[in-house]
Amino acid sequence: MDSRANEETGAMLPEPFAGWFASKGWRPRAHQLALVDETAKGESALLIAPTGAGKTLAGFLPSMIALTRRGRKPPGSAFRGIHTLYISPLKALAVDIERNLERPVSEIGLNISIETRTGDTPQGKRTRQRLNPPDILLTTPEQVALLIASKEAERFFKDMEYVIFDELHSLVTSKRGHLLSLGLARLRKLAPKLKTIGLSATVAEPDDLRKWLVAQAPEETRLSGLVTVSGGARPVITILDTEERIPWSGHSARYAMGEVYKAIGEHRTTILFVNTRSQAEMLFQELWRINDDSLPIALHHGSLDVGQRRRVEAAMSENKLRAVVATSTLDLGLDWGDVDLVIHIGAPKGASRLAQRIGRSNHRMDEPSKAILVPANRFEVMECQAALDANYVGAQDTPPVGRGALDVLCQHIMGMACADPFDALHLYDEIISASPYADLSWETYERALDFVATGGYALRTYERYAKIRKNADGLWRVSNPVYATQYRLNIGTIIESPVLNVRLVRKGRGATGRGGPVLGQVEEYFLETMKQGDTFMFGGRVLRFEGIHENECLASEARAEDPRIPAYAGGKFPLSTFLAEGVRAMLDDAARRERLPDQVRDWLAIQAEKSVLPKRDELLIETFPRGQRFYFVAYPFEGRLAHQTLGMLLTRRLDRAGAKPLGFVATDYSIAIWCLEDIGAMIGAKKLSLAKLFDEDMLGDDLDAWLNETYLLKRTFRACAVIAGLIERRHPGKEKSGRQITVSADLIYDVLRAHEPDHILLEATRSDAAKGLLDIQRLGDMLARIKGHIRLQRLDQISPLAIPVMLEIGKESVSGAADEELLKEAAEDLIADAMG
Numbered sequence: 005m006d007s008r009a010n011e012e013t014g015a016m017l018p019e020p021f022a023g024w025f026a027s028k029g030w031r032p033r034a035h036q037l038a039l040v041d042e043t044a045k046g047e048s049a050l051l052i053a054p055t056g057a058g059k060t061l062a063g064f065l066p067s068m069i070a071l072t073r074r075g076r077k078p079p080g081s082a083f084r085g086i087h088t089l090y091i092s093p094l095k096a097l098a099v100d101i102e103r104n105l106e107r108p109v110s111e112i113g114l115n116i117s118i119e120t121r122t123g124d125t126p127q128g129k130r131t132r133q134r135l136n137p138p139d140i141l142l143t144t145p146e147q148v149a150l151l152i153a154s155k156e157a158e159r160f161f162k163d164m165e166y167v168i169f170d171e172l173h174s175l176v177t178s179k180r181g182h183l184l185s186l187g188l189a190r191l192r193k194l195a196p197k198l199k200t201i202g203l204s205a206t207v208a209e210p211d212d213l214r215k216w217l218v219a220q221a222p223e224e225t226r227l228s229g230l231v232t233v234s235g236g237a238r239p240v241i242t243i244l245d246t247e248e249r250i251p252w253s254g255h256s257a258r259y260a261m262g263e264v265y266k267a268i269g270e271h272r273t274t275i276l277f278v279n280t281r282s283q284a285e286m287l288f289q290e291l292w293r294i295n296d297d298s299l300p301i302a303l304h305h306g307s308l309d310v311g312q313r314r315r316v317e318a319a320m321s322e323n324k325l326r327a328v329v330a331t332s333t334l335d336l337g338l339d340w341g342d343v344d345l346v347i348h349i350g351a352p353k354g355a356s357r358l359a360q361r362i363g364r365s366n367h368r369m370d371e372p373s374k375a376i377l378v379p380a381n382r383f384e385v386m387e388c389q390a391a392l393d394a395n396y397v398g399a400q401d402t403p404p405v406g407r408g409a410l411d412v413l414c415q416h417i418m419g420m421a422c423a424d425p426f427d428a429l430h431l432y433d434e435i436i437s438a439s440p441y442a443d444l445s446w447e448t449y450e451r452a453l454d455f456v457a458t459g460g461y462a463l464r465t466y467e468r469y470a471k472i473r474k475n476a477d478g479l480w481r482v483s484n485p486v487y488a489t490q491y492r493l494n495i496g497t498i499i500e501s502p503v504l505n506v507r508l509v510r511k512g513r514g515a516t517g518r519g520g521p522v523l524g525q526v527e528e529y530f531l532e533t534m535k536q537g538d539t540f541m542f543g544g545r546v547l548r549f550e551g552i553h554e555n556e557c558l559a560s561e562a563r564a565e566d567p568r569i570p571a572y573a574g575g576k577f578p579l580s581t582f583l584a585e586g587v588r589a590m591l592d593d594a595a596r597r598e599r600l601p602d603q604v605r606d607w608l609a610i611q612a613e614k615s616v617l618p619k620r621d622e623l624l625i626e627t628f629p630r631g632q633r634f635y636f637v638a639y640p641f642e643g644r645l646a647h648q649t650l651g652m653l654l655t656r657r658l659d660r661a662g663a664k665p666l667g668f669v670a671t672d673y674s675i676a677i678w679c680l681e682d683i684g685a686m687i688g689a690k691k692l693s694l695a696k697l698f699d700e701d702m703l704g705d706d707l708d709a710w711l712n713e714t715y716l717l718k719r720t721f722r723a724c725a726v727i728a729g730l731i732e733r734r735h736p737g738k739e740k741s742g743r744q745i746t747v748s749a750d751l752i753y754d755v756l757r758a759h760e761p762d763h764i765l766l767e768a769t770r771s772d773a774a775k776g777l778l779d780i781q782r783l784g785d786m787l788a789r790i791k792g793h794i795r796l797q798r799l800d801q802i803s804p805l806a807i808p809v810m811l812e813i814g815k816e817s818v819s820g821a822a823d824e825e826l827l828k829e830a831a832e833d834l835i836a837d838a839m840g
Contacts, residue, residue, distance in 0.1 A: 018069060024112045035233045036062040039201065040069065042229045043166075048200040048217050050172070052210060053233035059203045060101060060170065061108065064088075064140075066201065067166045068114060071139055076115045085163040086137040089191075091148060091184070092170045094333065095122040095310075098142040099317065101170070105140075116140060121147050124310045134160060145175065145184040146496045152190045153419035153492065164195040169217070172202040173402050174360075176216050176440075179497035179727065182408045185216060185438040186416040190423075192219055193434060200228065205360060212405045212439075219437040239362050239373040241395060243388050243601075250382050250603055252835065253671075253811040255283065257349050257380040261290045264347055267376060268299060271345040273320070274327040277361045278349045281305045281331055285541050287349055288329045289567075299326040306333050308524040346375040351387040353672075354580040358391045383587070383673045383808055385604045387579070389596075390586025406775075408440035410768040412497055413452045414728040419495070421456070421472045422488040425479035428453060451764045453480075459730065462760035463752070471729070494732045499723040504557045506542055509550055511560035519558055523547075526557055539567040579643035579672040581782060587673070588641050592620040607804055610839055615803040616795070623790040625694065626806060627684030628799040630837075633666065634684070636677045637806045642786050644672050645779040650786075651675045652710055653702045658683070661692050669812045676809040684798040694794045700787045703780060711773070721769045722749040728765055802838045810834055 016022060017032055017040065025032055035053060042049040043066040053059050067088040074087065092098040098120045109116050117138040121130060123146065133141070134156060143151075151157060167188065175181045192198055200217045207213060214227040248259045257264075268274045268291075276291075278284050288303040295301060302316045302325050313333070319325050323342045328334070352358035362375035377388040413435070420426050432449050435441050454460065457480070459469025471487045472480050482488050506526050509519030523542060538549045539562050548562035590596045597605055611617055618624035618639050626637045636658075640647060647670035655665040655677060664680035677683075686692040711717050725731045731748050756763045774780040797803070802810060811831055 017065075018072075020072075020112050020114075021065070021069065024108065027111075033058055033062070033233075035231050036065055038231045039063070040066050042231065043199050043201065046199065047229045048202075049229035049231055050202040050204065050210065050214050050217060051231045051233075052204050052206055054206065057233050060104065063168045063170070063201050063203045064090075064105060066199075067140065067168065068109070068112075068116065070165055071116050072114060083159065084137070085160045086139065086141045087164060088140040088166040088168065089148070089161075089164060090140060090142045090168045090170065091175070092142065092144060093174050093180075094171075095124060095144060098122055098144060099314070100321075102142050103321065118142065123147070145180050145187070146498075148187045148191075149183055149416075149419060149495050150492060152187050152194070153422040153488075153495070155423060157190075157423050158194050161191060161194040164191070165197050166199055166201060167191060168201045168203065170203050172204045172213055172216070173207045176213065176405050177403045179409045179412050181216075181405070182412045182440050183416060183497050185408070185440050186412070186435060189219070189434050189438040190420065192437070202228070207402045209402075209404065215442075216405060216439040220439055220442040222436070239359075239375060239395065241358075241362060241375045241377065241392050243385065243392065244376055244378045245601070250385060250601070251380065252831075253381050253808040255279075255350055255380045256286060257378050258290060260349075260378050261287075261294060264349075264378060265291060265294055267345065267347060268301070268327045269297065271326075272342040273323060273325060274345040274347055275334060275343055275361075276327060276329045276347045276349055277334075278329065278331060279353065281307055283349065284329050284331050289541050291327070291329070300324060301327045301329070304328055304330040304333055306331065307526065309522055312524065344374060346373065347378060348375060349378050350380045351384040351579075351583075352377070352391050353387075354391075354583065359395055362395075381808060382604050382607060383671075385600060386587045386590050387583055387672075389600060390583045390590060393586060394582060405440055408438065408444065409497075409727075409771070410448070410452060410764055411724040411728040413441065413444070413449075414455055414764070415491075415495070415497075417452060417456045418471060418487075418491050418729050421480055421482050422491050425475070425477075425481045427479055448764075455728070455730075455764050460756070460760055460763045460765075462756055462763065469730070490732050491729060494726070494729065497727050499726055504552065506547070506557045506559055508547075509558045509560055511548060511550070511562070522556075523559075541567045579641075581642075584641045584643060588618065588620050591617045607839075611804040614838075614840070615797045615799060615805065617805075618795070619793075621789060622793040622795050623698070623786075624795050624797065624805075626797045626799055626803050627682070627687075628801055628803070628806075629682065630802055630810075630834075633678045633680065634682045635802070635806070635810070636679065636683045637674060637803075637809060639674045639805065640786055640790075641673050642782055643779060644670055646783045646786065647671065647675045649707075649778045649780070649783055651677065653706050654697065656706055656710060657697055657702065658692075661686070661697075663692065669809060671809050671812055674806070674809045676806065676813060678813070684796070687796060688798065694796060695792075698787060698790065698794060700784065700791075703784055703787070707778075707780075716778075717769055717773055718750050718753050720773045721753045721765065724765050724768045724772060725749050725752065728768070730765060802834060804838045807835055807838050 017025065017037070022032075035051060036058060039049055039051055039062050051059055051062055053062075071087055090098070090101065092101065099122075102118055102120050105118055109118065118140045119129075119133060119138040119142070121133060121141055121143045123144070134154070137160060151160060154160070169175060175184060188200070202213055202217050204213060210230060210232075211227060214230060215225060217228040218226045220226055244260055244263060246260055246263055248263070251259060264276070276287060278287055284303060284305045288301070291301055300319075302319065304313055304316045316325070316328060320328060320343075346362045348358065348361060352361065358375075362373045377392065379385040379388045416435070417431070420431055432446065435449065436444050457470060457472050457474070458464035459466060463469045470483055473483045474480050504526060506523045507519045508521055508523055523545070526542065536549060536551055539546055540549060540559075541547070542559075546562050546567045547559035550558040550560055552558070590600075591608070597608055600608070608617060615626060616624065624639045626635075628635055638650075640650065642650075651668035651670050654675070655668055658665045658677065658679060662681065663683050663686060666678050666680065668675060668677040683692065687694060722731070726733055726749075730752065756766055760766075811834065
């Protein structure tokens with residue numbers, strides 16, 4: 005069914021639901037009735053609706069109606085499992101849904117029990133939930149994997165009728181979604197009456213989600229029902245109109261803090277979104293520095309202690325905050341009180357991400373969301389304009405679901421052995437019913453099974469890797485109970501850098517004693533760069549590093565003018581291809597450039613005078629001398645990941661050509677390579693061919709040779725090895741440090757590469773690197789697009805367009821507080837030369 009739920013429908017809600025809507029002066033919306041009708045016929049369904057359209061209530065209505073018919077379990081009666089499973093991508097969202105759902109349940113007078121289960125739920129409560137399950141359980145993908153790996157899974161889930169997936173578009177596109185799809189395949193087996201409901205914002209390919217929701221069959225594509233909602237108030241989005249000078253480079257947006265603070269003061273509640281946790285810490289510090297009115301401003305990101313996060317969420321719900329600085333921890337589905345403004349610091353990197361985040365403002369379908377975009381540098385001004393244009397035409401750039409990851413498959417196989425002995429053929433049939441694994445071959449499945457059973461050919465002599473075995477009855481079982489315990493301790497696909505708890509102590513105690521409360525977690529590698537007495541910003545406080553005791557960072561309260569900001573390895577979003585295309589189109593269209601701020605428009609005008617602006621489908625290359633070096637700057641606008649890979653491959657080719665490259669730096673927009681030889685002159689003398697330099701064959705032998713020389717694949721292998729269960733982060737009673745995991749993984753990687761190069765984890769590693777760290781597909785598309793469309797500009801000096809990437813070179817080569825003035829002077833000289 006494809007139901008366009010914009011017209012009134014003749015369907016009616018049963019009592020007491022119809023009466024509750026009437027008592028509120030409301031009428032059920034067409035899409036809510038359509039979803040009830042669809043599921044009443046026994047069908048699964050996907051609801052796609054804009055922010056504020058009542059998606060959550062629509063998703064729960066079929067379940068609550070069914071629960072009123074089922075009634076409560078009589079006291080003392082036999083065990084009854086859960087009825088409805090709600091799965092959220094965020095812990096905070098599950099908690100928020102519980103709070104918001106309890107109100108209609110109470111007002112309607114329903115005798116329904118609702119509970120949450122996340123990683124923050126105490127063990128005692130989890131045990132009680134297994135023995136006496138609630139009617140509705142609100143949880144996360146990791147908890148689903150744990151529950152289905154239990155020997156009690158069939159008993160717990162056999163009565164279940166509904167699984168509701170909130171924010172489905174954000175769940176399905178990662179390894180987390182791949183593991184969840186396999187979990188759903190198992191739930192279909194455990195609960196024969198199961199129906200699925202997917203709730204999603206507008207997406208680029210709805211059929212991908214419709215396939216994900218239902219069991220796939222060999223040589224047949226199956227789709228769930230579809231209910232769509234159009235309309236809703238158009239958001240009001242502006243780019244900050246600033247009197248300050250917009251920086252040439254960087255990501256902090258410090259220049260705009262005064263104007264951001266003023267906007268906070270003019271609204272009831274503001275969410276300020278940033279793209280990384282380190283940006284969140286920095287921005288929070290800057291706002292408190294200028295908070296002369298003592299406005300209540302809070303901080304929320306995933307590394308903070310759960311207690312602090314919950315206090316911030318509660319304060320937002322009670323409208324006690326004027327602003328909260330947040331990462332993606334708050335950008336999904338949450339309805340936070342009187343939020344009437346979203347400020348996005350830095351470019352959003354994706355049109356769909358922007359739409360999701362601005363929907364936190366005026367979280368009602370018929371009221372326009374209000375958002376201000378604050379670009380951190382001049383290229384980001386154009387990216388913000390492209391994102392704004394995309395939002396107004398409803399464009400989407402959600403990534404595809406993709407093919408199921410092999411390391412995730414290995415983890416799931418182990419989990420199913422922990423639940424019950426399994427027949428290999430039956431499990432294969434179950435796995436290929438999951439949409440991401442529908443094309444999984446029997447041969448690849450056998451390799452994954454063999455890995456879980458032996459570790460693979462090169463490791464099969466080591467007993468520790470033999471985690472399951474096949475018995476005489478033909479069923480596969482866990483070979484030792486300790487492996488099941490290890491599996492449950494290490495479940496999941498979110499691999500972050502090793503972290504240490506940050507515990508508050510009194511100054512001068514050093515790295516001894518237990519001290520005070522835990523404030524959150526900081527990545528281990530950041531702390532390795534610190535010595536006792538250094539200060540850093542965390543959780544809105546300035547802290548003095550006292551040392552490390554066991555697995556904890558001890559820190560005391562401090563005062564400092566320039567504390568360091570913890571850097572986190574994750575959380576940096578890639579520039580979407582859609583927005584990259586928008587920026588290229590803007591540079592090629594004088595009319596579109598007229599809408600840009602004066603200082604950005606003037607910058608581009610001077611670029612057109614001194615060099616050229618790149619055309620939409622061409623690659624502009626500029627060469628120029630500066631100091632004792634010669635520079636080669638390219639403007640692909642394909643994102644940092646693709647540019648880093650391209651930079652590595654280009655320097656290899658330039659080195660073979662005799663250009664003597666010394667290094668390169670990549671941004672989301674451009675690449676700069678510096679050499680001892682004049683590349684422009686070499687091209688002019690036909691000693692170097694641009695066409696051959698950018699030939700697509702660089703993604704063959706050159707790429708393989710480079711990967712084999714770097715630590716990139718080893719780093720990727722570590723994550724795959726942890727997800728697949730080859731290396732455990734946690735053991736019963738102890739936990740491995742990041743250094744221990746690295747040493748173990750690197751040794752195994754070297755063994756496999758030498759003795760079993762076709763090992764399933766090496767295949768998973770290469771696939772991950774191609775997508776997540778190298779962006780090979782995007783780079784290949786770019787090389788094909790520019791073939792025959794490369795434009796060379798040989799210049800006598802730096803061009804205006806090259807200023808941002810050249811300033812990044814300065815940041816790379818100059819460090820330390822004592823050098824800041826020299827860096828500033830060098831930057832001013834560079835800008836003066838370019839802008840003339």
